[in-house]
Amino acid sequence: MTGRAADRDASAVSPRARRALRRFLTNPLALVGTVVLGVVTCCALAPDVVAPHDPEWVAYVGTGDGRLTLAQSRSLPHPPAFGDPFFAPLGTTASGHGVFTELVYGARTALLVGLAAALLSSLVGVPLGLCSGYYGGWVDEAIQRVVDVLYGVPFLPFVIVLVAIRGASTTTVVLAIAATSWLNNCVVVRGTTLSLVRRTYVDAARAAGLPAHRIVARHVLPDVLPVAAVLLVQDAATAILAHATLAYLGLADVTTASWGVLLQQVQATGHVFDAPWWLLPPGLAIASLVAAFYYVGHAVEDVTGAD
Amino acid sequence: MLLDIDSLTVRYRPSAGGADPDPVRALDDVSLRVERGETYGLLGESGSGKTTLARALVGLLDDAGGVVRGRAWLDAVPPAWANPDGTPRAAVVADDASPVRADGATDLLALPDGHLRDLRWAEIALVPQRAMGALDPAYTVGAQIREAVRRHDSDADAGRRARDALDRLGLGATRAGDRPHELSGGERQRAVLAMALACDPALIVADEPTTGLDAVTRDRILDDIASLDAAVLLVSHDLAALAETATRLAVLHDGRVVETGPTEAVLGEPTNPHTAALRDAWRLGGGAWD
Amino acid sequence: MVRVTRVGAAYLVRRLAVAYATLLVVMTLLFVLLRAMPGSFVSAMTTPGMTTAQLARLEAAWGVHDPLWVQYGRFLLNYQTGQFGWSPTMHAPVADVLARRLPRTLVLFGAALLACYVVGPLVGMVLGWYRDARGGTLALAVSLFVYATPVFWVAWLLVWLFDHRLGWLPSANMVTQFPAFAPAPLPVALDFLRHLALPLLSVAAVGWVGAALLVRPAMRDAMRADYVDLARAKGLRERTVLFKHAGRNALVPVTTSAAIALAFLVDGAVVTETVFSWPGMGRLIVTAVLDRDYPLAQAAFFLVAVVVVVVRLCLDVVYTYLDPRISLGGRDE
Numbered sequence: 013m014t015g016r017a018a019d020r021d022a023s024a025v026s027p028r029a030r031r032a033l034r035r036f037l038t039n040p041l042a043l044v045g046t047v048v049l050g051v052v053t054c055c056a057l058a059p060d061v062v063a064p065h066d067p068e069w070v071a072y073v074g075t076g077d078g079r080l081t082l083a084q085s086r087s088l089p090h091p092p093a094f095g096d097p098f099f100a101p102l103g104t105t106a107s108g109h110g111v112f113t114e115l116v117y118g119a120r121t122a123l124l125v126g127l128a129a130a131l132l133s134s135l136v137g138v139p140l141g142l143c144s145g146y147y148g149g150w151v152d153e154a155i156q157r158v159v160d161v162l163y164g165v166p167f168l169p170f171v172i173v174l175v176a177i178r179g180a181s182t183t184t185v186v187l188a189i190a191a192t193s194w195l196n197n198c199v200v201v202r203g204t205t206l207s208l209v210r211r212t213y214v215d216a217a218r219a220a221g222l223p224a225h226r227i228v229a230r231h232v233l234p235d236v237l238p239v240a241a242v243l244l245v246q247d248a249a250t251a252i253l254a255h256a257t258l259a260y261l262g263l264a265d266v267t268t269a270s271w272g273v274l275l276q277q278v279q280a281t282g283h284v285f286d287a288p289w290w291l292l293p294p295g296l297a298i299a300s301l302v303a304a305f306y307y308v309g310h311a312v313e314d315v316t317g318a319d
Numbered sequence: 320m321l322l323d324i325d326s327l328t329v330r331y332r333p334s335a336g337g338a339d340p341d342p343v344r345a346l347d348d349v350s351l352r353v354e355r356g357e358t359y360g361l362l363g364e365s366g367s368g369k370t371t372l373a374r375a376l377v378g379l380l381d382d383a384g385g386v387v388r389g390r391a392w393l394d395a396v397p398p399a400w401a402n403p404d405g406t407p408r409a410a411v412v413a414d415d416a417s418p419v420r421a422d423g424a425t426d427l428l429a430l431p432d433g434h435l436r437d438l439r440w441a442e443i444a445l446v447p448q449r450a451m452g453a454l455d456p457a458y459t460v461g462a463q464i465r466e467a468v469r470r471h472d473s474d475a476d477a478g479r480r481a482r483d484a485l486d487r488l489g490l491g492a493t494r495a496g497d498r499p500h501e502l503s504g505g506e507r508q509r510a511v512l513a514m515a516l517a518c519d520p521a522l523i524v525a526d527e528p529t530t531g532l533d534a535v536t537r538d539r540i541l542d543d544i545a546s547l548d549a550a551v552l553l554v555s556h557d558l559a560a561l562a563e564t565a566t567r568l569a570v571l572h573d574g575r576v577v578e579t580g581p582t583e584a585v586l587g588e589p590t591n592p593h594t595a596a597l598r599d600a601w602r603l604g605g606g607a608w609d
Numbered sequence: 610m611v612r613v614t615r616v617g618a619a620y621l622v623r624r625l626a627v628a629y630a631t632l633l634v635v636m637t638l639l640f641v642l643l644r645a646m647p648g649s650f651v652s653a654m655t656t657p658g659m660t661t662a663q664l665a666r667l668e669a670a671w672g673v674h675d676p677l678w679v680q681y682g683r684f685l686l687n688y689q690t691g692q693f694g695w696s697p698t699m700h701a702p703v704a705d706v707l708a709r710r711l712p713r714t715l716v717l718f719g720a721a722l723l724a725c726y727v728v729g730p731l732v733g734m735v736l737g738w739y740r741d742a743r744g745g746t747l748a749l750a751v752s753l754f755v756y757a758t759p760v761f762w763v764a765w766l767l768v769w770l771f772d773h774r775l776g777w778l779p780s781a782n783m784v785t786q787f788p789a790f791a792p793a794p795l796p797v798a799l800d801f802l803r804h805l806a807l808p809l810l811s812v813a814a815v816g817w818v819g820a821a822l823l824v825r826p827a828m829r830d831a832m833r834a835d836y837v838d839l840a841r842a843k844g845l846r847e848r849t850v851l852f853k854h855a856g857r858n859a860l861v862p863v864t865t866s867a868a869i870a871l872a873f874l875v876d877g878a879v880v881t882e883t884v885f886s887w888p889g890m891g892r893l894i895v896t897a898v899l900d901r902d903y904p905l906a907q908a909a910f911f912l913v914a915v916v917v918v919v920v921r922l923c924l925d926v927v928y929t930y931l932d933p934r935i936s937l938g939g940r941d942e
Contacts, residue, residue, distance in 0.1 A: 164631030168876035176898040295762035302757035439844030452835040467843045
């Protein structure tokens with residue numbers, strides 16, 4: 013492609029979209045959020061590059077090794093410990109794993125849970141919301157009654173019961189989270205669609221006999237998509253938090269590395285008050301990633317005017 | 320002399336990233352004088368700067384309202400700077416930096432925010448545009464009037480004064496307990512006027528008070544305005560309304576006063592082509608000044 | 610002038626119908642989940658030492674050999690009449706266990722709700738009012754970060770600070786186990802409040818943001834409203850304009866979207882009860898599930914759903930009082 017063609021391509025992007033992109037990039041919240049998401053994504057994609065050790069690595073503690081005398085082994089620091097004798101940058105956990113390494117390997121689970129649950133709830137909630145808002149009448153009534161009823165189901169207790177019955181696999185957790193978070197998507201998308209459908213030009217398009225899918229694609233989707241995007245990142249944030257909470261309650265898959273499980277182990281081994289190097293980073297990691305999603309969501313809201 | 324606006328200029332700051340970097344001149348060297356008790360008409364089409372003028376007087380320009388220059392003398396002293404008899408304190412007048420003149424006039428444009436708040440509604444009441452939505456839906460009409468009275472005067476007779484004010488505008492004191500959504504458009508407009516009267520201001524600035532009302536209601540509101548004791552600066556694009564009520568008239572066009580004088584003279588012998596065009600359009604519609 | 614009753618009877622009936630339907634769905638959900646479990650439904654209620662005769666009695670009592678729809682009907686009937694069965698781990702009727710636990714959760718939950726809904730909207734008003742100011746973005750960023758922290762983690766930090774380091778507040782249980790003080794009403798109440806402080810603080814420390822984020826955008830709309838303009842023109846002080854006029858009107862969406870905040874509070878209560886060994890419903894659900902005491906877990910879950918439904922019903926009614934323009938089921942709808 014020649015330079016001229018590239019220029020033309022760039023100018024083909026509508027000025028509205030370009031302005032939105034510029035406003036997004038100059039938004040401080042968006043900047044912070046994007047950077048954090050980028051870092052976490054790097055960790056998730058290539059943990060072996062970022063982490064100083066592989067996940068099986070355990071700090072040498074001198075136990076279980078007959079060549080050391082008892083006195084020698086006593087003189088060695090015992091995990092959990094903070095400091096660099098084991099070359100673990102953030103210290104070690106009770107089982108001798110590096111906290112930093114565990115953090116890096118936990119990024120993948122967090123991102124996976126967040127995105128999978130968010131995508132799933134969007135896939136269910138957005139189409140239903142569109143139908144509900146566009147067709148109105150009994151379709152709307154039926155969908156909204158279902159939503160109304162399901163809103164009354166308490167989320168965490170429901171997930172706890174579900175996970176207890178189905179087993180604590182990550183898939184179950186994702187399904188359980190998505191099963192409740194699509195409700196909000198449906199309600200908000202319905203509201204947006206409803207306000208769009210009431211506009212004169214949509215009325216005119218309907219009167220002209222345009223098929224529904226064309227009207228939705230031309231007049232409704234462009235305004236619904238930003239709203240759906242905001243909901244998507246918010247759902248991802250909620251899902252990550254919910255997963256961490258379930259892990260704390262002992263209802264997450266302990267065999268995969270995750271920040272929630274890392275925190276749960278702090279408590280399970282009784283080190284909540286004496287191992288801050290172990291307690292603080294996973295919590296901060298969860299908060300940072302969740303906040304990053306919130307920030308991006310707010311920035312998108314700001315840029316597109318979707319509230 | 321109640322209000323003496325002396326070469327008021329307002330420039331709006333251009334919006335960030337806007338195409339036009341030059342500040343927009345909303346008002347350019349505007350001067351006009353309002354006497355006590357008179358109804359003064361300010362005629363201008365939308366965009367002529369008449370709302371900017373009304374809001375600049377009480378310091379309620381939007382954040383984008385950038386540079387304000389000139390003077391607007393109001394014959395009143397902020398209570399914090401006044402003697403019990405209403406004259407300004409000697410120390411305040413002696414201070415060169417203070418915006419109060421020895422004769423008891425205060426420059427509204429130079430007044431610090433807190434003192435301006437004390438004068439708002441008590442001496443100069445702005446009835447903003449779209450008064451239909453100007454009543455807070457959460458409170459009864461009476462509560463909103465009492466709130467204004469309590470802010471500037473005593474607590475004791477706030478209820479009575481609120482009812483009196485509503486009475487004077489023919490709303491009936493019983494409406495004090497109604498919430499705004501229970502009133503019709505005309506009733507709301509009158510409720511806002513009643514609210515303006517409740518504190519006995521010397522000047523009421525009414526911004527487009529008749530817009531969006533039906534003809535009968537509009538006439539009632541105009542009658543009400545004409546019968547007020549307070550001076551009224553009536554800001555409107557409605558030439559007929561001003562011709563009926565105003566004793567004097569200023570015509571605002573593109574931020575400048577293009578014509579000023581007694582209503583009769585301005586409409587009878589317009590010197591400015593713009594005014595003439597407006598007048599002719601009005602006459603074509605069957606209007607006549609008598 | 611005819612006064613319309615704020616909450617119309619028709620509206621109330623409709624809301625009640627939705628509430629009842631919700632509970633039916635919850636019960637059906639439980640029933641379906643129950644059948645989906647491996648093994649007999651009764652096996653969850655057995656202990657290894659039971660004889661075959663005992664097992665048979667149990668199976669007969671629950672009617673596992675009846676057709677499914679009969680079982681479903683009996684299940685619905687039992688749940689609606691408070692017959693929740695027997696808890697194998699607590700060795701007591703489930704209903705008794707729940708009756709003891711529910712008030713404790715309600716105290717914690719109610720206090721947290723109150724705290725969040727007093728602090729949150731106020732902060733939200735201020736955040737919305739100054740959203741374009743220099744510090745506005747930073748304040749929003751901090752609030753969102755707080756909202757992003759896991760409640761149990763915040764609870765640990767608070768316990769570490771107030772109990773471990775400072776020793777000011779107890780961090781476990783609802784009352785002192787072997788009190789040194791006399792069992793007079795005042796010391797007992799004080800002791801209870803001291804135990805309530807940390808769990809409450811944990812939920813509220815994160816929970817207020819939910820309400821604040823609901824008020825913030827509503828505040829922007831209110832700020833542009835003409836009545837705020839008039840309030841300023843009346844010479845009211847900025848604080849009065851902010852809270853009394855703009856803020857009061859920005860409160861309306863808080864109740865309409867309270868379902869979200871409510872869900873957060875329920876979740877928060879479950880987690881904090883676990884952290885602080887607060888003997889309420891939330892902890893009960895978790896321990897019952899972990900101990901495989903299904904009758905207890907199901908009934909507890911059901912009861913939490915009842916609480917949520919009732920609170921939502923109440924919020925709906927509050928909403929009609931906050932927004933005088935709406936008289937639900939009345940003439941405006």
